[in-house]
Amino acid sequence: MADITRRLGWRHLRGAPTAHIRHHRSGKLVHDGPGLSFWFRSLTAALSEVPVDDRELAMTFHARTADFQDVAVQATVTYRVSDPAVAAARLDFSIDPDTGVWRGAPLEQLGTLLTETAQQHALDVLARTPLAAALVDGVTSVRERVAAGLAAEPRLPATGIEIVAVRVVALRPEPEVERALRTPARELIQQEADRATYERRAVAVERERTIAENELASKIELARREEQLVEQRGTNTRREAEESAAADKVRAEAEATRTVRLAEAEAARAVKLAAAEAERAVKLSEAEAAGQVRLADAEARRTERMTEAEAARTVRLAEAEAARAVQLARAEAESARAVGEARAQAQAAWLRVHADVDVTTLHALTGTRLAENLPHIDSVTVSPDVLTGLLAKLGVRE
Template identity: 60%
Template sequence: MADISKRFGLRHLRAAPTSHIRHLRRGNVVHDGAGLAFWFRPLVAAISEVPVDDRELAMLFHARTSDFQDVTVQATVTFRITDPAAAATRLDFGIDPDTGVWRAAPLEQIGTLLTENAQQHALQLLARTSLADALTDGVAAVRGRIAEALAAEPRLTETGLEVIAVRVVALRPEPEVERALRTPAREQIQQEADRATYERRAVAVERERAISENELDSRIELARREEQLVTQQGTNARREAEEQATAAAVRTESEASRRTTLATAEAEAVRTLGAANAAAEADRLAAHQQVDPAVLHALALMALAGNLPQVEHLTLTPDLITDLLGRLAR
């Protein structure tokens, strides 16, 4: 909106750089350009303010597909007035000389014109498209169709409008239909999630089984080695016992042989000694046979005296002496 001030019955207008001002005085163009500032007389002036900046127009309308399903199209159109003079002659952009406010609603007229043209071509396209195709490729198709249609619309060109860009934000069916369409995908996703869970559980079970088998194999191998150890220990003990028995037998045999040899030697010595003693006794007896008996008695007494214990006191009675003398006399 232009900034208008009052001074001494005149008006001063100052426009923004994005506003094109067209000033007519008695039907003649006095000022024509963007961002102007000038004095004018309100009684003889006709001023139009045309915005030349980029404008965004949001659209929301309903359409029906070929399978009779209602869809909501949400789009945005970016446009700009490239010919302000033509726009000022086709639409009412006149402003009040006292306030600078538009007398009409030109931007609403432009919005209605763009919306109706875009909606018309979008409805024609969606009416020949099924709901599934519309939801799959409808956004790009609707955007291209609206852009082509608005670019080829002669009324927009005559009005000095240029469509810069068209964006289709969303293309949605009714909530019930959308939920119904989401159900298979959700079920498939849930099935995939369940399958992944089952596979993860199966892998976990397989790994647990492998771990259990490894533990069992380890226990079997340990038991087998323990059996080998017990067998080896028994073999070693048996071998040790056999070695000890063999050594004991050798020792016993050696001891027996030694004792036999010793006994044989002792027996031989005893036999030899006995033979010698016997020979000596025989010789002694032979010698005694040739000796007088009195001598033998004397020798016997001598031997007896040599073997008698020590006598400190000896008592001789007459009976003893008489008997002894009697024996000696005989």
Template identity: 60%
Template sequence: MADITKRFGLLHLRAAPTAHIRHLRGGTVAHEGTGLAFWFRPLAAAISEVPADDRELSLLCHARTAEFQDLAIQVTLTYRITDPELAATRLDFSIDPETGAWRAEPLEQLGTLLTETAQQHALELIARTTLAVALAEGVRTVRRAIAEGLADDARLAELGLVVLAVRVTALRPEPELERALRTPAREQVQQEADRATYERRAVAVERERKIAENELANRIELARREEELIAHQGVNAYREAEQQAAADQVRAEAEAQRRTRLATAEAEAAVLLADAQAAAERALSEAKAAGQAAWLAAHQQASPEVLQALALGRLAENLPKIDSLTLSPDLLTGLLAQLGRPAPAGGAR
């Protein structure tokens, strides 16, 4: 939309670079072109604004196939007005000089024309096509049919309108029919998936069988090696027992020899000890005999009183312990009488 400002009773228009402006004053062209900017009087001006940029138009149409099945076709058109002067004379692109807005709806008219024309070519093509072909090749054929039909349309050429591109974004049947059509493909995919599952299971079973065979072979090999190990262990144990027996025999012989030598040494030592003890006992006996003889010889020369005193002394040594002693007058009288007697000649008192 053009930008219009008011200054001192005059209006100034400034157009976008993609807008074609046609200014008529008094029935003659005063200004014409894209991206214009000029002053004008609103009461004497007739201005048209034709877009010169590329425009997008999306449309949705329903068509019936040769089997009377409904198809929804979604198409996007790209168009441009290549002859703005011609379009301004065929459609109402006039704008309000005060606001710059279109007085009519020219773009809606162009959209309706393009939609109906594209639908016509799509319906004609789909009506001659079966559902399977339409679903398989419909996008390409519908795009080509619409593009060729719009390019050959005289009405569009008279309006200076050119369709630059046609894109078919979707071509779908009814939801129930679409689900029915998907069923065989889904079943086939499911069958392929089941087949892949069965093959995977078969491969897994085969691998498990090989694993079981390998485990069994490993167990057999392990049992064989254990048998060899047990045999080797028996041989080693037998050899170890033989060696142990030989070592025990050697140790027994050595111990017997040691004990024999020890017994011999002990016997010799016992003989020497017995000889020494016998010699000591003989010497002791001889010494006792000599002492006894000397003791007897000494006592033979002593008087009876001395012997009696010695006997009393030895008796006193061997008497039990006496806690108290009672002396009677009779005993003391006798002892005193004996002490008062004169001693015999050559004797002791």
């Protein structure tokens, strides 16, 4: 729309670059062209504004196919005014000199002309085309036929109209027919979807079966390995018990051997001590006898002046006493030697007897001897933890 302003009885018009202005005054063309700007008087001016830009005309119409089915066609026609002088002469593009508004509705007339012309050619094509073919190839055929028909329409160039492009957006049947037509394809798609679902389920079942078999095989392998582990643990425990028993046996034999050796050494030492004690006693007795003899000789010499009877009696008594002391010392030495030998033989016999006894009996005898040699104990307090540990050790040993 042109921009018109008032100044002191004059009017000023300023047009747009896409609008072709024609100014007539007294029947003569004064201004003609797009984007003009000029002054005029409203009482003597006749103005026309013809748009020369590309315009889109959207149209929707219904048609009937060869099988008597109704379809809706949505199309868009792009056009422009190529000859503004011819269009202004054929259509009313005049504007009010005060407001610049069209006095008529020229674009509506153009829209009606184009719509009816395009509809005529589309109906001609669809009337000879079945619905199925129209839905498949109808858009292309309708577009080509409408474009060709509009290009060949003589009224459009005579009106100064040029068709730029024709587009058919959609060709739709009635909703019920469209749903009916969609049903086979939808059923086929649904069948394919069901088949894919069944295949997916079958694959899932197969995979679940494979997973279950793998889990079962894993459990079987785990059970077999647990069985091997239990068997190996039993074998290790048995070997440990055997090794412990063998070690206890070796320790007992070594202890017995050491005890026997200690006893033999103790017996030998006792025998040596007894023999030494006997020899010492004999030597002491002999020395004592010799001393007593010397004493007796001294006494005899001292008592030489005594009577012979007294001297003889004293000498006899001294000799008897010396002989008795020597015999007593010899008897004591023999007794000590015999006691030492008997003790050594008894210890050796005790060791020989205990060498054939098992380890448990030796432990019991050791505990008995230990208890015999323990000092006096008034009271003993045994806690549950200690008793539990002792019982556990006794149970393990059993």
